[in-house]
């Protein structure tokens with residue numbers, strides 16, 4: 757899947773991604789910390805078929821949320837005049853859509869881990885704007901990155917419920933998405949944490 761898509765700046769599974777400083781062994785222990793197991797992998801994969809036809813509708817909700825909160829939208833605005841950068845928003849949106857599918861595929865190998873680190877760098881001043889050559893603000897503040905886990909997962913629930921699955925299955929998919937986002941945003945936090953403290 758990752759190799760077959762052609763999205764500008766989406767370099768998952770290529771040699772252009774640097775190795776994550778976190779090992780797969782570390783990551784397996786992180787999974788234990790958040791009570792993430794095989795049941796969650798199955799629930800995420802079940803969500804793939806449900807979500808794949810709804811990606812644009814989901815992105816409309818998430819972008820609507822960011823767009824209606826000026827303190828969040830700021831990360832997508834021009835550094836010089838403060839106006840939203842349409843090209844930047846739509847370039848990122850394509851990779852965000854692919855991220856929904858990648859998250860639902862739940863393939864936790866070295867390539868996946870490495871790309872997680874890359875996504876963290878892209879939110880941090882280390883690499884923000886570089887992928888799309890955007891003239892935007894320098895850095896996504898950590899306080900927003902972490903807090904967004906709730907709206908991202910909570911607003912997914914109605915989409916998970918659209919294909920007639922039982923309340924129990926929907927709850928399991930929701931929990932798996934929440935745990936996956938907690939794990940991913942924790943990995944993305946690496947450049948935000950003081951050296952030696954991660």
Ligand code: HEM
Nearest residue numbers: 828831848851852855878884885887896900901904905908
């Ligand atoms: C749970 C929280 C979040 C998730 C799941 C998420 C997801 C993503 C994804 C998948 C990408 C594209 C990664 C790629 O290049 O392949 C991205 C990029 C980006 N996100 Fe987030 N994000 C989160 C929080 C935030 C917050 C709070 C902001 C700021 C309001 C933000 C602003 C951005 C920006 C500006 C980019 C583009 C970075 C660049 O220049 O490459 N994100 N995000």
